[in-house]
Amino acid sequence: MKKILITRILPDKVLDAARAKFDVTVRDDVTPLNVNEAADALQTYDGILPTLGDAFDATCFEQAGKPRCKILANFGVGYNHIDATAAAKAGVFVSNTPGAVTDATADIAMTLLLMTARRASEGERITRAGGWKGWGPVQMLGTHVTGKTVAIIGMGRIGKAIAKRCHYGFDMNVVFYNRSIVQEPGVPAEQMPTLEAALGAADFVVVAVPGSKETHHLIDGNAFRDMKSTGIFINISRGDVVDEPALISALQNKVIHAAGLDVYEQEPFVPEALRALDNVTLLPHLGTAALEVRENMGMMALDNLIAALDGKAPPNKV
Template sequence: MKRILVTRPMPDRVLEEARRHFDVEIRDDNTPLKPGQMRGALALYDGILPTLGDMFQADVFTEAENSRCRILANFGVGYNHIDVAAARAMGIAVSNTPGAVTDATADIAMTLMLMTARRAGEGERLVRAGKWPGWNPTQMLGLHVSGKTVGIIGMGRIGQAIAKRCHFGFGMSVVYHNRSAKPLDFDARQLGSIEEVAATADILVVAVPGGAETRHLINAEVFAAMRPTAHFINIARGDVVDEAALIAALQEGGIAGAGLDVYEREPIVPDALKAMENVALLPHLGTAALEVREAMGLMAVENLRAFFAGETPPNLVN
Protein backbone atom coordinates (compact mmCIF):
# COMPACT_ATOMS: atom_id res chain seq x y z
CA MET A 1 0.00 0.00 0.00
CA LYS A 2 1.36 3.41 -0.99
CA ARG A 3 2.40 5.73 1.82
CA ILE A 4 0.87 9.22 1.77
CA LEU A 5 1.55 12.31 3.88
CA VAL A 6 -1.34 14.71 4.49
CA THR A 7 0.35 17.93 5.58
CA ARG A 8 -2.56 19.45 7.58
CA PRO A 9 -5.55 18.18 9.56
CA MET A 10 -8.47 17.47 7.21
CA PRO A 11 -12.22 16.79 7.58
CA ASP A 12 -12.95 13.26 8.79
CA ARG A 13 -14.66 12.27 5.55
CA VAL A 14 -11.50 13.08 3.57
CA LEU A 15 -9.25 11.10 5.89
CA GLU A 16 -11.59 8.12 5.83
CA GLU A 17 -11.49 8.04 2.03
CA ALA A 18 -7.70 8.44 1.98
CA ARG A 19 -7.29 5.52 4.40
CA ARG A 20 -9.41 3.31 2.11
CA HIS A 21 -6.64 3.51 -0.50
CA PHE A 22 -3.41 4.35 1.26
CA ASP A 23 -1.24 4.07 4.34
CA VAL A 24 -1.88 7.63 5.54
CA GLU A 25 0.12 9.76 7.93
CA ILE A 26 -1.56 13.02 8.98
CA ARG A 27 0.54 15.89 10.23
CA ASP A 28 -1.31 17.27 13.25
CA ASP A 29 -0.08 20.84 12.74
CA ASN A 30 -1.62 23.72 10.80
CA THR A 31 1.65 25.53 10.18
CA PRO A 32 3.28 25.21 6.74
CA LEU A 33 6.00 22.63 6.20
CA LYS A 34 9.56 23.89 6.60
CA PRO A 35 12.10 23.25 3.81
CA GLY A 36 13.76 20.39 5.72
CA GLN A 37 10.39 18.79 6.38
CA MET A 38 9.50 19.01 2.69
CA ARG A 39 12.77 17.38 1.65
CA GLY A 40 12.22 14.65 4.22
CA ALA A 41 8.67 14.08 3.01
CA LEU A 42 9.83 13.75 -0.59
CA ALA A 43 12.22 11.00 0.54
CA LEU A 44 9.83 9.13 2.84
CA TYR A 45 6.41 9.14 1.13
CA ASP A 46 5.08 7.89 -2.20
CA GLY A 47 2.73 10.88 -2.42
CA ILE A 48 2.08 14.10 -0.55
CA LEU A 49 -1.17 16.01 -0.11
CA PRO A 50 0.10 19.57 0.53
CA THR A 51 -1.74 22.88 0.61
CA LEU A 52 -1.30 26.66 0.68
CA GLY A 53 1.87 27.66 2.50
CA ASP A 54 3.77 24.44 1.80
CA MET A 55 6.38 26.14 -0.38
CA PHE A 56 7.65 23.40 -2.67
CA GLN A 57 9.98 25.75 -4.53
CA ALA A 58 12.91 24.82 -6.81
CA ASP A 59 15.48 24.57 -4.00
CA VAL A 60 13.37 21.92 -2.23
CA PHE A 61 13.60 19.68 -5.29
CA THR A 62 17.37 20.01 -5.84
CA GLU A 63 18.10 16.69 -4.12
CA ALA A 64 14.81 15.01 -5.00
CA GLU A 65 15.87 13.18 -8.18
CA ASN A 66 15.89 9.79 -6.48
CA SER A 67 13.17 10.61 -3.98
CA ARG A 68 10.33 8.24 -3.21
CA CYS A 69 7.58 10.81 -3.84
CA ARG A 70 5.98 10.74 -7.28
CA ILE A 71 3.02 13.13 -6.87
CA LEU A 72 2.02 16.29 -5.01
CA ALA A 73 -1.79 16.28 -4.88
CA ASN A 74 -2.41 19.87 -3.87
CA PHE A 75 -5.43 20.71 -1.71
CA GLY A 76 -6.65 23.88 -3.44
CA VAL A 77 -7.11 25.26 -6.92
CA GLY A 78 -4.15 27.65 -6.60
CA TYR A 79 -0.74 25.98 -6.77
CA ASN A 80 1.67 28.91 -7.07
CA HIS A 81 3.38 27.67 -3.89
CA ILE A 82 4.62 24.69 -5.92
CA ASP A 83 7.31 25.06 -8.59
CA VAL A 84 5.60 22.83 -11.11
CA ALA A 85 8.50 22.91 -13.61
CA ALA A 86 11.00 21.87 -10.92
CA ALA A 87 8.69 19.06 -9.80
CA ARG A 88 8.27 17.87 -13.38
CA ALA A 89 12.05 17.86 -13.89
CA MET A 90 12.31 15.43 -10.98
CA GLY A 91 9.52 13.23 -12.30
CA ILE A 92 7.00 14.40 -9.71
CA ALA A 93 3.44 15.02 -10.89
CA VAL A 94 1.33 17.89 -9.52
CA SER A 95 -2.47 18.05 -9.34
CA ASN A 96 -4.98 20.53 -7.89
CA THR A 97 -8.67 20.78 -6.98
CA PRO A 98 -10.49 23.13 -9.39
CA GLY A 99 -14.26 23.34 -9.60
CA ALA A 100 -14.88 22.46 -5.96
CA VAL A 101 -13.88 25.96 -4.84
CA THR A 102 -15.72 28.05 -7.42
CA ASP A 103 -19.06 28.86 -5.82
CA ALA A 104 -17.72 29.21 -2.28
CA THR A 105 -15.06 31.69 -3.39
CA ALA A 106 -17.58 33.67 -5.43
CA ASP A 107 -19.84 33.83 -2.36
CA ILE A 108 -17.00 35.34 -0.31
CA ALA A 109 -16.46 37.94 -3.04
CA MET A 110 -20.10 38.94 -2.73
CA THR A 111 -19.79 39.00 1.07
CA LEU A 112 -16.86 41.40 0.86
CA MET A 113 -18.58 43.56 -1.75
CA LEU A 114 -21.56 44.06 0.52
CA MET A 115 -19.47 44.44 3.66
CA THR A 116 -17.33 47.25 2.30
CA ALA A 117 -20.00 48.99 0.21
CA ARG A 118 -22.57 48.94 3.01
CA ARG A 119 -20.02 49.49 5.81
CA ALA A 120 -21.08 46.30 7.58
CA GLY A 121 -17.82 45.70 9.44
CA GLU A 122 -17.72 49.27 10.67
CA GLY A 123 -21.37 49.05 11.74
CA GLU A 124 -20.90 45.80 13.64
CA ARG A 125 -17.91 47.26 15.51
CA LEU A 126 -20.05 50.27 16.43
CA VAL A 127 -22.78 48.06 17.88
CA ARG A 128 -20.36 45.76 19.72
CA ALA A 129 -18.60 48.76 21.26
CA GLY A 130 -21.91 50.05 22.62
CA LYS A 131 -21.53 53.29 20.66
CA TRP A 132 -24.56 53.05 18.38
CA PRO A 133 -26.90 55.96 19.23
CA GLY A 134 -29.84 54.56 17.27
CA TRP A 135 -31.14 54.94 13.75
CA ASN A 136 -31.10 58.26 11.92
CA PRO A 137 -31.56 59.22 8.25
CA THR A 138 -27.90 60.07 7.55
CA GLN A 139 -26.09 57.47 9.62
CA MET A 140 -23.42 55.31 7.94
CA LEU A 141 -24.48 55.96 4.37
CA GLY A 142 -22.77 53.55 2.02
CA LEU A 143 -22.80 52.54 -1.63
CA HIS A 144 -25.97 50.92 -3.00
CA VAL A 145 -24.66 47.87 -4.87
CA SER A 146 -27.72 46.99 -6.97
CA GLY A 147 -27.59 48.38 -10.49
CA LYS A 148 -23.94 49.45 -10.27
CA THR A 149 -21.07 48.35 -12.53
CA VAL A 150 -18.76 45.56 -11.42
CA GLY A 151 -15.36 45.18 -13.02
CA ILE A 152 -13.77 41.74 -12.91
CA ILE A 153 -10.11 41.03 -13.59
CA GLY A 154 -9.86 37.40 -14.68
CA MET A 155 -12.91 35.69 -16.18
CA GLY A 156 -12.17 32.08 -15.35
CA ARG A 157 -14.49 29.81 -13.35
CA ILE A 158 -14.49 32.04 -10.27
CA GLY A 159 -14.68 35.30 -12.22
CA GLN A 160 -17.69 34.04 -14.13
CA ALA A 161 -19.39 32.85 -10.95
CA ILE A 162 -18.94 36.30 -9.42
CA ALA A 163 -20.16 38.01 -12.59
CA LYS A 164 -23.32 35.88 -12.70
CA ARG A 165 -24.14 36.66 -9.08
CA CYS A 166 -23.67 40.36 -9.74
CA HIS A 167 -25.58 40.41 -13.02
CA PHE A 168 -28.51 38.12 -12.22
CA GLY A 169 -28.70 38.70 -8.48
CA PHE A 170 -28.03 42.43 -8.21
CA GLY A 171 -28.82 43.72 -11.71
CA MET A 172 -25.25 44.96 -12.12
CA SER A 173 -23.53 45.75 -15.40
CA VAL A 174 -20.41 43.63 -15.91
CA VAL A 175 -17.16 44.75 -17.50
CA TYR A 176 -14.04 42.64 -17.40
CA HIS A 177 -10.48 42.09 -18.56
CA ASN A 178 -9.16 38.67 -19.48
CA ARG A 179 -5.96 37.64 -21.26
CA SER A 180 -7.96 36.01 -24.05
CA ALA A 181 -11.43 36.38 -25.53
CA LYS A 182 -13.99 34.67 -23.33
CA PRO A 183 -17.44 33.77 -24.75
CA LEU A 184 -20.02 34.17 -22.00
CA ASP A 185 -23.67 33.16 -21.74
CA PHE A 186 -24.72 36.44 -20.11
CA ASP A 187 -24.36 40.12 -20.89
CA ALA A 188 -20.84 41.38 -20.15
CA ARG A 189 -18.38 43.69 -21.90
CA GLN A 190 -14.71 42.82 -22.33
CA LEU A 191 -12.41 45.85 -22.15
CA GLY A 192 -8.88 46.24 -23.48
CA SER A 193 -6.95 46.84 -20.28
CA ILE A 194 -7.12 46.45 -16.52
CA GLU A 195 -6.95 50.24 -16.15
CA GLU A 196 -9.97 50.66 -18.44
CA VAL A 197 -11.96 48.24 -16.31
CA ALA A 198 -10.80 50.03 -13.15
CA ALA A 199 -11.91 53.38 -14.52
CA THR A 200 -15.36 52.04 -15.44
CA ALA A 201 -16.25 50.01 -12.36
CA ASP A 202 -17.98 50.98 -9.15
CA ILE A 203 -16.59 47.79 -7.63
CA LEU A 204 -13.38 46.19 -8.93
CA VAL A 205 -12.84 42.48 -8.17
CA VAL A 206 -9.63 40.57 -8.90
CA ALA A 207 -10.02 36.83 -9.61
CA VAL A 208 -6.80 35.72 -11.31
CA PRO A 209 -4.46 32.86 -10.32
CA GLY A 210 -1.40 33.64 -8.22
CA GLY A 211 2.17 33.24 -9.44
CA ALA A 212 5.04 35.19 -10.96
CA GLU A 213 2.97 36.27 -13.98
CA THR A 214 0.32 38.00 -11.85
CA ARG A 215 2.44 39.32 -8.96
CA HIS A 216 1.48 43.01 -8.38
CA LEU A 217 -0.84 42.89 -11.38
CA ILE A 218 -3.01 45.30 -9.40
CA ASN A 219 -0.70 48.22 -8.74
CA ALA A 220 -0.61 51.99 -8.23
CA GLU A 221 -1.61 52.62 -11.85
CA VAL A 222 -4.74 50.50 -11.44
CA PHE A 223 -5.73 52.24 -8.20
CA ALA A 224 -5.08 55.63 -9.81
CA ALA A 225 -7.53 54.71 -12.58
CA MET A 226 -10.31 53.88 -10.11
CA ARG A 227 -12.94 56.40 -9.06
CA PRO A 228 -12.76 57.90 -5.55
CA THR A 229 -16.19 56.36 -4.91
CA ALA A 230 -15.14 52.85 -6.04
CA HIS A 231 -14.38 49.80 -3.91
CA PHE A 232 -11.74 47.11 -4.44
CA ILE A 233 -12.16 43.39 -3.65
CA ASN A 234 -9.45 40.69 -3.60
CA ILE A 235 -10.34 37.00 -3.32
CA ALA A 236 -7.47 35.81 -5.54
CA ARG A 237 -3.99 35.64 -4.01
CA GLY A 238 -2.43 38.29 -1.78
CA ASP A 239 0.61 39.01 -3.92
CA VAL A 240 -1.54 39.77 -6.96
CA VAL A 241 -1.98 43.17 -5.28
CA ASP A 242 0.75 45.67 -4.45
CA GLU A 243 -0.38 46.06 -0.85
CA ALA A 244 1.61 49.26 -0.30
CA ALA A 245 -0.10 50.84 -3.32
CA LEU A 246 -3.51 49.74 -2.00
CA ILE A 247 -2.80 51.28 1.41
CA ALA A 248 -1.67 54.53 -0.24
CA ALA A 249 -4.83 54.67 -2.39
CA LEU A 250 -7.02 54.19 0.67
CA GLN A 251 -5.13 56.67 2.82
CA GLU A 252 -5.17 59.33 0.10
CA GLY A 253 -8.88 58.86 -0.67
CA GLY A 254 -8.18 57.56 -4.15
CA ILE A 255 -10.70 54.77 -3.57
CA ALA A 256 -13.61 54.53 -1.14
CA GLY A 257 -12.90 51.16 0.44
CA ALA A 258 -11.62 47.62 0.09
CA GLY A 259 -12.62 44.07 0.99
CA LEU A 260 -9.80 41.55 1.38
CA ASP A 261 -9.75 37.81 2.01
CA VAL A 262 -6.05 37.36 1.17
CA TYR A 263 -2.86 39.30 1.93
CA GLU A 264 0.56 39.78 0.39
CA ARG A 265 2.45 38.34 3.38
CA GLU A 266 -0.30 36.17 4.78
CA PRO A 267 -1.08 35.73 7.66
CA ILE A 268 0.55 39.11 8.36
CA VAL A 269 -1.96 41.94 7.84
CA PRO A 270 -0.48 45.47 7.84
CA ASP A 271 -1.49 47.60 10.82
CA ALA A 272 -2.44 50.35 8.37
CA LEU A 273 -5.18 48.14 6.91
CA LYS A 274 -6.41 47.02 10.32
CA ALA A 275 -6.72 50.64 11.40
CA MET A 276 -9.00 51.63 8.50
CA GLU A 277 -12.76 51.55 9.09
CA ASN A 278 -13.45 51.42 5.34
CA VAL A 279 -11.65 48.11 4.88
CA ALA A 280 -13.31 44.72 5.43
CA LEU A 281 -10.78 42.05 6.43
CA LEU A 282 -11.46 38.30 6.41
CA PRO A 283 -9.07 35.47 7.41
CA HIS A 284 -8.90 33.70 4.02
CA LEU A 285 -12.43 32.27 4.27
CA GLY A 286 -12.81 31.68 0.52
CA THR A 287 -13.52 27.94 0.72
CA ALA A 288 -14.25 27.68 4.44
CA ALA A 289 -17.43 25.61 4.36
CA LEU A 290 -17.37 21.97 5.48
CA GLU A 291 -18.90 20.51 2.32
CA VAL A 292 -16.51 22.54 0.16
CA ARG A 293 -13.41 21.46 2.08
CA GLU A 294 -14.66 17.87 1.94
CA ALA A 295 -15.10 18.13 -1.83
CA MET A 296 -11.61 19.57 -2.21
CA GLY A 297 -10.07 16.81 -0.10
CA LEU A 298 -11.96 14.05 -1.90
CA MET A 299 -10.80 15.50 -5.22
CA ALA A 300 -7.18 15.46 -4.03
CA VAL A 301 -7.55 11.85 -2.84
CA GLU A 302 -9.04 10.87 -6.21
CA ASN A 303 -6.05 12.44 -7.95
CA LEU A 304 -3.78 10.28 -5.79
CA ARG A 305 -5.86 7.13 -6.34
CA ALA A 306 -5.90 7.59 -10.10
CA PHE A 307 -2.17 8.30 -10.28
CA PHE A 308 -1.17 5.17 -8.39
CA ALA A 309 -3.69 3.09 -10.34
CA GLY A 310 -1.85 4.03 -13.52
CA GLU A 311 -4.57 6.39 -14.69
CA THR A 312 -4.22 10.05 -15.57
CA PRO A 313 -5.29 12.08 -12.51
CA PRO A 314 -8.42 14.12 -13.33
CA ASN A 315 -6.78 17.39 -12.32
CA LEU A 316 -3.17 17.00 -13.40
CA VAL A 317 -1.45 20.37 -13.88
CA ASN A 318 1.88 19.13 -15.26
Protein backbone atom coordinates in the same frame (compact mmCIF):
# COMPACT_ATOMS: atom_id res chain seq x y z
CA MET B 1 0.60 -0.08 1.63
CA LYS B 2 1.87 3.16 0.12
CA LYS B 3 2.74 6.06 2.39
CA ILE B 4 1.18 9.49 1.96
CA LEU B 5 1.50 12.78 3.80
CA ILE B 6 -1.43 15.14 4.34
CA THR B 7 0.11 18.45 5.32
CA ARG B 8 -2.86 19.95 7.21
CA ILE B 9 -5.81 18.42 9.07
CA LEU B 10 -8.71 17.80 6.67
CA PRO B 11 -12.38 16.89 7.31
CA ASP B 12 -12.96 13.43 8.82
CA LYS B 13 -14.65 12.14 5.65
CA VAL B 14 -11.47 12.77 3.67
CA LEU B 15 -9.11 11.39 6.30
CA ASP B 16 -11.19 8.22 6.68
CA ALA B 17 -11.16 7.65 2.92
CA ALA B 18 -7.40 8.20 2.77
CA ARG B 19 -6.71 5.82 5.67
CA ALA B 20 -8.77 3.11 4.00
CA LYS B 21 -6.37 3.19 1.05
CA PHE B 22 -2.97 4.31 2.37
CA ASP B 23 -0.61 4.48 5.31
CA VAL B 24 -1.39 8.11 6.21
CA THR B 25 0.60 10.68 8.14
CA VAL B 26 -1.29 13.88 8.98
CA ARG B 27 0.53 16.96 10.26
CA ASP B 28 -1.29 18.69 13.11
CA ASP B 29 0.64 21.93 12.52
CA VAL B 30 -1.38 24.77 10.97
CA THR B 31 1.73 26.42 9.49
CA PRO B 32 2.89 25.51 5.95
CA LEU B 33 5.81 23.18 5.26
CA ASN B 34 9.09 25.02 4.90
CA VAL B 35 11.57 24.15 2.14
CA ASN B 36 13.51 21.64 4.24
CA GLU B 37 10.34 19.90 5.42
CA ALA B 38 8.99 19.78 1.88
CA ALA B 39 12.23 18.30 0.53
CA ASP B 40 12.24 15.65 3.26
CA ALA B 41 8.61 14.80 2.49
CA LEU B 42 9.45 14.29 -1.20
CA GLN B 43 12.04 11.70 -0.17
CA THR B 44 9.89 9.97 2.46
CA TYR B 45 6.39 9.57 0.99
CA ASP B 46 4.89 8.01 -2.15
CA GLY B 47 2.37 10.82 -2.43
CA ILE B 48 1.70 14.15 -0.75
CA LEU B 49 -1.55 16.08 -0.35
CA PRO B 50 -0.27 19.64 0.23
CA THR B 51 -2.12 22.93 0.44
CA LEU B 52 -1.72 26.70 0.60
CA GLY B 53 1.82 27.89 1.33
CA ASP B 54 3.63 24.54 1.46
CA ALA B 55 7.04 25.40 0.01
CA PHE B 56 7.48 23.02 -2.91
CA ASP B 57 9.67 25.44 -4.82
CA ALA B 58 12.67 24.85 -7.09
CA THR B 59 15.06 24.80 -4.10
CA CYS B 60 12.98 22.09 -2.46
CA PHE B 61 13.24 19.85 -5.55
CA GLU B 62 16.98 20.49 -5.79
CA GLN B 63 17.39 19.34 -2.18
CA ALA B 64 15.20 16.28 -2.70
CA GLY B 65 17.21 14.95 -5.65
CA LYS B 66 15.34 11.99 -7.14
CA PRO B 67 12.13 11.97 -5.09
CA ARG B 68 10.19 8.95 -3.91
CA CYS B 69 7.01 11.02 -4.23
CA LYS B 70 4.98 10.58 -7.41
CA ILE B 71 2.35 13.30 -6.94
CA LEU B 72 1.61 16.57 -5.18
CA ALA B 73 -2.20 16.38 -5.08
CA ASN B 74 -2.86 19.96 -4.07
CA PHE B 75 -5.85 20.75 -1.84
CA GLY B 76 -7.10 23.89 -3.56
CA VAL B 77 -7.33 25.34 -7.04
CA GLY B 78 -4.38 27.72 -6.59
CA TYR B 79 -0.95 26.09 -6.68
CA ASN B 80 1.47 29.03 -6.85
CA HIS B 81 3.27 27.56 -3.82
CA ILE B 82 4.35 24.65 -6.04
CA ASP B 83 6.94 25.00 -8.80
CA ALA B 84 5.12 22.86 -11.36
CA THR B 85 8.02 23.06 -13.83
CA ALA B 86 10.52 21.77 -11.25
CA ALA B 87 8.06 19.06 -10.24
CA ALA B 88 7.66 17.89 -13.85
CA LYS B 89 11.45 17.71 -14.29
CA ALA B 90 11.60 15.55 -11.16
CA GLY B 91 8.88 13.24 -12.49
CA VAL B 92 6.27 14.41 -9.97
CA PHE B 93 2.67 15.03 -11.00
CA VAL B 94 0.96 18.20 -9.75
CA SER B 95 -2.84 18.32 -9.56
CA ASN B 96 -5.43 20.69 -8.10
CA THR B 97 -9.15 20.83 -7.30
CA PRO B 98 -10.88 23.05 -9.89
CA GLY B 99 -14.65 23.31 -9.85
CA ALA B 100 -15.02 22.29 -6.22
CA VAL B 101 -14.19 25.81 -5.03
CA THR B 102 -16.02 27.93 -7.62
CA ASP B 103 -19.33 28.76 -5.99
CA ALA B 104 -17.99 29.07 -2.45
CA THR B 105 -15.30 31.52 -3.55
CA ALA B 106 -17.79 33.54 -5.60
CA ASP B 107 -20.06 33.71 -2.55
CA ILE B 108 -17.22 35.16 -0.47
CA ALA B 109 -16.58 37.75 -3.17
CA MET B 110 -20.19 38.87 -2.89
CA THR B 111 -20.02 38.80 0.92
CA LEU B 112 -17.04 41.17 0.82
CA LEU B 113 -18.60 43.37 -1.84
CA LEU B 114 -21.81 43.84 0.16
CA MET B 115 -20.09 44.16 3.54
CA THR B 116 -17.70 46.80 2.23
CA ALA B 117 -20.29 48.76 0.26
CA ARG B 118 -22.70 48.90 3.18
CA ARG B 119 -20.01 49.35 5.88
CA ALA B 120 -21.22 46.19 7.64
CA SER B 121 -17.99 45.29 9.43
CA GLU B 122 -17.57 48.87 10.67
CA GLY B 123 -21.17 48.94 11.88
CA GLU B 124 -20.79 45.58 13.60
CA ARG B 125 -17.70 46.83 15.47
CA ILE B 126 -19.55 49.95 16.63
CA THR B 127 -22.55 47.93 17.78
CA ARG B 128 -20.45 45.39 19.70
CA ALA B 129 -18.54 48.20 21.38
CA GLY B 130 -21.77 49.80 22.59
CA GLY B 131 -21.21 52.85 20.40
CA TRP B 132 -24.48 52.82 18.47
CA LYS B 133 -26.56 55.89 19.45
CA GLY B 134 -29.69 54.99 17.50
CA TRP B 135 -31.04 55.15 13.96
CA GLY B 136 -30.77 58.35 11.95
CA PRO B 137 -31.32 59.36 8.30
CA VAL B 138 -27.62 60.00 7.68
CA GLN B 139 -26.23 57.26 9.92
CA MET B 140 -23.35 55.31 8.32
CA LEU B 141 -24.31 55.95 4.73
CA GLY B 142 -22.74 53.40 2.42
CA THR B 143 -22.63 52.68 -1.31
CA HIS B 144 -25.68 51.32 -3.13
CA VAL B 145 -24.85 48.12 -5.05
CA THR B 146 -27.85 47.44 -7.32
CA GLY B 147 -27.40 48.75 -10.86
CA LYS B 148 -23.72 49.69 -10.47
CA THR B 149 -20.84 48.52 -12.69
CA VAL B 150 -18.51 45.74 -11.59
CA ALA B 151 -15.17 44.99 -13.24
CA ILE B 152 -14.03 41.41 -12.88
CA ILE B 153 -10.32 40.89 -13.34
CA GLY B 154 -9.87 37.29 -14.49
CA MET B 155 -12.87 35.68 -16.20
CA GLY B 156 -12.27 32.02 -15.42
CA ARG B 157 -14.66 29.72 -13.55
CA ILE B 158 -14.72 31.88 -10.43
CA GLY B 159 -14.89 35.16 -12.35
CA LYS B 160 -17.88 33.90 -14.34
CA ALA B 161 -19.62 32.76 -11.13
CA ILE B 162 -19.11 36.23 -9.63
CA ALA B 163 -20.43 37.85 -12.81
CA LYS B 164 -23.55 35.66 -12.64
CA ARG B 165 -24.26 36.74 -9.06
CA CYS B 166 -23.65 40.41 -9.84
CA HIS B 167 -25.77 40.49 -13.00
CA TYR B 168 -28.69 38.30 -12.02
CA GLY B 169 -28.70 39.07 -8.31
CA PHE B 170 -28.05 42.81 -8.33
CA ASP B 171 -28.73 43.99 -11.90
CA MET B 172 -25.12 45.08 -12.17
CA ASN B 173 -23.44 46.02 -15.43
CA VAL B 174 -20.49 43.64 -15.93
CA VAL B 175 -17.20 44.51 -17.60
CA PHE B 176 -14.10 42.38 -17.36
CA TYR B 177 -10.44 42.09 -18.21
CA ASN B 178 -8.89 38.77 -19.20
CA ARG B 179 -5.57 38.08 -20.94
CA SER B 180 -7.27 35.84 -23.52
CA ILE B 181 -10.55 36.36 -25.37
CA VAL B 182 -13.56 34.97 -23.49
CA GLN B 183 -16.20 33.81 -25.96
CA GLU B 184 -18.84 32.80 -23.39
CA PRO B 185 -18.75 34.97 -20.25
CA GLY B 186 -22.08 33.47 -19.15
CA VAL B 187 -23.85 36.82 -18.70
CA PRO B 188 -24.16 40.00 -20.76
CA ALA B 189 -20.69 41.46 -20.27
CA GLU B 190 -18.11 43.60 -22.07
CA GLN B 191 -14.51 42.46 -22.32
CA MET B 192 -12.31 45.52 -21.95
CA PRO B 193 -9.16 45.87 -24.07
CA THR B 194 -6.87 46.73 -21.16
CA LEU B 195 -6.70 46.37 -17.39
CA GLU B 196 -6.69 50.16 -17.10
CA ALA B 197 -9.92 50.46 -19.07
CA ALA B 198 -11.67 47.88 -16.90
CA LEU B 199 -10.55 49.52 -13.66
CA GLY B 200 -11.60 52.97 -14.80
CA ALA B 201 -15.07 51.87 -15.89
CA ALA B 202 -16.15 50.28 -12.63
CA ASP B 203 -17.73 51.17 -9.32
CA PHE B 204 -16.55 47.82 -7.93
CA VAL B 205 -13.42 45.87 -8.91
CA VAL B 206 -13.19 42.16 -8.06
CA VAL B 207 -9.90 40.34 -8.64
CA ALA B 208 -10.24 36.64 -9.49
CA VAL B 209 -6.98 35.75 -11.26
CA PRO B 210 -4.78 32.79 -10.26
CA GLY B 211 -1.61 33.46 -8.31
CA SER B 212 1.49 33.16 -10.50
CA LYS B 213 4.69 34.94 -11.51
CA GLU B 214 2.68 36.65 -14.26
CA THR B 215 0.05 38.01 -11.87
CA HIS B 216 2.41 38.99 -9.00
CA HIS B 217 1.54 42.60 -8.08
CA LEU B 218 -0.79 42.84 -11.07
CA ILE B 219 -2.71 45.36 -8.98
CA ASP B 220 -0.23 48.06 -7.98
CA GLY B 221 -0.26 51.77 -7.24
CA ASN B 222 -0.95 52.63 -10.87
CA ALA B 223 -3.94 50.27 -10.89
CA PHE B 224 -5.48 51.99 -7.86
CA ARG B 225 -4.98 55.37 -9.51
CA ASP B 226 -6.81 54.01 -12.57
CA MET B 227 -9.87 53.27 -10.41
CA LYS B 228 -12.55 55.80 -9.55
CA SER B 229 -11.99 57.66 -6.28
CA THR B 230 -15.39 56.23 -5.26
CA GLY B 231 -14.34 52.73 -6.31
CA ILE B 232 -14.43 49.69 -4.03
CA PHE B 233 -11.76 47.00 -4.45
CA ILE B 234 -12.31 43.31 -3.63
CA ASN B 235 -9.61 40.59 -3.63
CA ILE B 236 -10.46 36.89 -3.35
CA SER B 237 -7.61 35.61 -5.54
CA ARG B 238 -4.16 35.47 -3.92
CA GLY B 239 -2.59 38.02 -1.64
CA ASP B 240 0.52 38.61 -3.75
CA VAL B 241 -1.58 39.59 -6.77
CA VAL B 242 -1.89 42.93 -4.96
CA ASP B 243 0.95 45.25 -3.93
CA GLU B 244 -0.19 45.48 -0.30
CA PRO B 245 1.71 48.67 0.64
CA ALA B 246 0.24 50.35 -2.46
CA LEU B 247 -3.26 49.26 -1.40
CA ILE B 248 -2.73 50.63 2.12
CA SER B 249 -1.54 53.94 0.67
CA ALA B 250 -4.52 54.11 -1.70
CA LEU B 251 -6.93 53.56 1.19
CA GLN B 252 -5.20 55.97 3.56
CA ASN B 253 -5.01 58.72 0.95
CA LYS B 254 -8.52 58.16 -0.41
CA VAL B 255 -7.27 57.27 -3.89
CA ILE B 256 -10.02 54.62 -3.69
CA HIS B 257 -13.03 54.56 -1.41
CA ALA B 258 -12.76 51.17 0.29
CA ALA B 259 -11.60 47.55 0.01
CA GLY B 260 -12.66 44.05 1.04
CA LEU B 261 -9.99 41.37 1.42
CA ASP B 262 -10.01 37.63 2.05
CA VAL B 263 -6.31 37.11 1.21
CA TYR B 264 -3.06 38.82 2.17
CA GLU B 265 0.47 39.05 0.83
CA GLN B 266 2.16 37.46 3.87
CA GLU B 267 -0.59 35.27 5.36
CA PRO B 268 -1.45 35.00 8.18
CA PHE B 269 0.24 38.35 8.84
CA VAL B 270 -2.12 41.29 8.28
CA PRO B 271 -0.38 44.68 8.54
CA GLU B 272 -1.43 46.88 11.44
CA ALA B 273 -1.96 49.69 8.93
CA LEU B 274 -4.70 47.62 7.25
CA ARG B 275 -6.27 46.56 10.54
CA ALA B 276 -6.44 50.19 11.67
CA LEU B 277 -8.51 51.34 8.69
CA ASP B 278 -12.29 51.58 8.93
CA ASN B 279 -12.72 51.55 5.15
CA VAL B 280 -11.51 47.98 4.69
CA THR B 281 -13.30 44.69 5.40
CA LEU B 282 -10.95 41.90 6.48
CA LEU B 283 -11.74 38.17 6.44
CA PRO B 284 -9.36 35.32 7.43
CA HIS B 285 -9.19 33.52 4.05
CA LEU B 286 -12.72 32.10 4.26
CA GLY B 287 -13.10 31.57 0.50
CA THR B 288 -13.89 27.83 0.60
CA ALA B 289 -14.65 27.51 4.32
CA ALA B 290 -17.82 25.41 4.18
CA LEU B 291 -17.73 21.78 5.30
CA GLU B 292 -19.24 20.26 2.16
CA VAL B 293 -16.90 22.33 -0.02
CA ARG B 294 -13.80 21.29 1.91
CA GLU B 295 -14.96 17.66 1.80
CA ASN B 296 -15.42 17.88 -1.97
CA MET B 297 -11.98 19.45 -2.36
CA GLY B 298 -10.40 16.74 -0.23
CA MET B 299 -12.08 13.91 -2.10
CA MET B 300 -11.05 15.40 -5.44
CA ALA B 301 -7.45 15.72 -4.25
CA LEU B 302 -7.57 12.14 -3.01
CA ASP B 303 -8.89 10.93 -6.38
CA ASN B 304 -5.94 12.63 -8.05
CA LEU B 305 -3.52 11.02 -5.62
CA ILE B 306 -5.03 7.54 -6.01
CA ALA B 307 -4.84 7.76 -9.81
CA ALA B 308 -1.18 8.77 -9.80
CA LEU B 309 -0.17 6.01 -7.35
CA ASP B 310 -2.07 3.52 -9.51
CA GLY B 311 0.15 4.53 -12.43
CA LYS B 312 -2.43 6.71 -14.17
CA ALA B 313 -2.53 10.42 -14.96
CA PRO B 314 -4.48 12.34 -12.29
CA PRO B 315 -7.86 13.63 -13.50
CA ASN B 316 -6.94 17.22 -12.60
CA LYS B 317 -3.29 17.34 -13.62
CA VAL B 318 -2.05 20.90 -14.03
